[in-house]
Amino acid sequence: MLNSRKNFFLVSLLILSMTVFTACNASSPSEKTTKEEPDTTKVESETSKEDTSQTEESDNSTVQEEVEVEETQESSEDSSSEEEVASEEDNETAEKEEVNLLLQQLKPDKNVVKTFENKDFSLTETVVDHNETHVQRVFKVGEMVTLQILKWDQDAIQVVYEESNPKNVKESILDNFTPEKESLPLADIKRKGKGDTTRWEIISEDETVEVPYDTYENVVAVRSTVKNGDVNTINTMYYAPGIGMIKEVYEETGDNGYKIESVLKKVEAL
Numbered sequence: 001m002l003n004s005r006k007n008f009f010l011v012s013l014l015i016l017s018m019t020v021f022t023a024c025n026a027s028s029p030s031e032k033t034t035k036e037e038p039d040t041t042k043v044e045s046e047t048s049k050e051d052t053s054q055t056e057e058s059d060n061s062t063v064q065e066e067v068e069v070e071e072t073q074e075s076s077e078d079s080s081s082e083e084e085v086a087s088e089e090d091n092e093t094a095e096k097e098e099v100n101l102l103l104q105q106l107k108p109d110k111n112v113v114k115t116f117e118n119k120d121f122s123l124t125e126t127v128v129d130h131n132e133t134h135v136q137r138v139f140k141v142g143e144m145v146t147l148q149i150l151k152w153d154q155d156a157i158q159v160v161y162e163e164s165n166p167k168n169v170k171e172s173i174l175d176n177f178t179p180e181k182e183s184l185p186l187a188d189i190k191r192k193g194k195g196d197t198t199r200w201e202i203i204s205e206d207e208t209v210e211v212p213y214d215t216y217e218n219v220v221a222v223r224s225t226v227k228n229g230d231v232n233t234i235n236t237m238y239y240a241p242g243i244g245m246i247k248e249v250y251e252e253t254g255d256n257g258y259k260i261e262s263v264l265k266k267v268e269a270l
Contacts, residue, residue, distance in 0.1 A: 103189065106220060107135060107152050108244030111270040116248070116262040117212065123262050125245065126270060129172035134160075135244075138169045145169065149177055150186070157239075159184040170270065187222045187239070195223025195236065209238050211247055211263040216240035230254055243267070 108114075108127045116123040126138040135150040147169065149161035160179040185191070186200050193201040200222045207219035219240045226233040231254040238247040243264075251259040 103152070103154065103157065103187070105218075105241040106157070106187075106239040106244060107242075108137075109242065110135075113268045113270055114243075114245075114264055115266040115268070117265040118260055118262040120260055126169060127244070128170060128270070129174050131174055134174050136172055136174055138166065140169075149174065149179075151179075151183065155190070156188040157186045158188075159186065186237070187220065195234075196225045198224060198226055200224045203236075207238065209240065209247055211265070213246070213264040213267060216243075216246055219246070231257075 107130060110127050110130045112127050114125045114127070116125070121142045122140075124140045126140075128136045128138060130136065130152070133151060133153055135152050137148055137150065139146045139148065145165050147161075147163040147166040148159050151158050151160045160183045161177050162180065187202060188200065189202070191199055191201045193203065195201045195203045201224070202220060203223050204221040205218070207221050208215070208217050209219045210216075219238050221236060221238050223234065223236040225235075231252060234249075234251045234253070236249040236251075237245055240246045246264040248262045249259065250261075251257070
């Protein structure tokens with residue numbers, strides 16, 4: 001009886017031990033598996049952060065590239081605008097220099113007497129003196145003598161002093177003359193047209209004019225017109241490079257109209 005109970009106790013103990021051993025083995029792989037498996041939540045979080053950082057860097061890079069492109073475009077536009085302005089200024093300067101050179105070329109030589117011929121009266125122009133900005137000349141029409149000083153600058157030719165019957169037609173007064181308050185423009189680069197106004201207007205800059213003394217090219221013609229009812233008084237003067245006025249045409253229209261044409265015939269030293 002005792003042996004039977006002992007055996008039963010031993011069997012029960014063996015069964016219990018095997019049950020405990022089996023339970024330990026069953027739980028051990030699960031724990032190992034749990035330890036070896038990566039923390040997917042942490043990995044996903046880190047990956048998400050990396051992706052976000054890369055996205056932000058990409059966005060910042062894109063924004064920076066766009067800013068650089070815009071700055072480059074603005075710089076290019078500014079440069080292009082500056083180049084256009086510089087080009088326009090260069091063109092204006094070149095055009096003005098060309099016109100100024102033309103006006104300066106029209107200035108006559110000094111110490112010369114120019115004789116004009118026409119069918120009605122004698123006309124001479126004596127160029128007494130000139131400097132960088134002024135020309136002194138004396139007109140003699142028949143018995144009437146008039147001294148004039150012309151301001152001959154880069155923009156215009158204009159009468160700034162006039163005196164009738166001067167005492168000495170050969171004496172220069174350029175150093176001590178007093179300009180008149182109102183000047184009479186004879187040529188102005190700002191005034192171009194048909195010459196049908198009372199103001200002198202440039203009507204041509206490239207005329208070819210033949211006179212008894214010589215034939216001249218690149219002649220500048222200026223004209224003014226005074227209207228009085230049906231009668232127009234038209235005065236046209238022609239200036240050639242290096243010699244000044246070479247021709248003048250005075251005309252009155254109407255029933256009793258007439259025309260006087262004075263052309264350069266002779267040039268002599270004073």
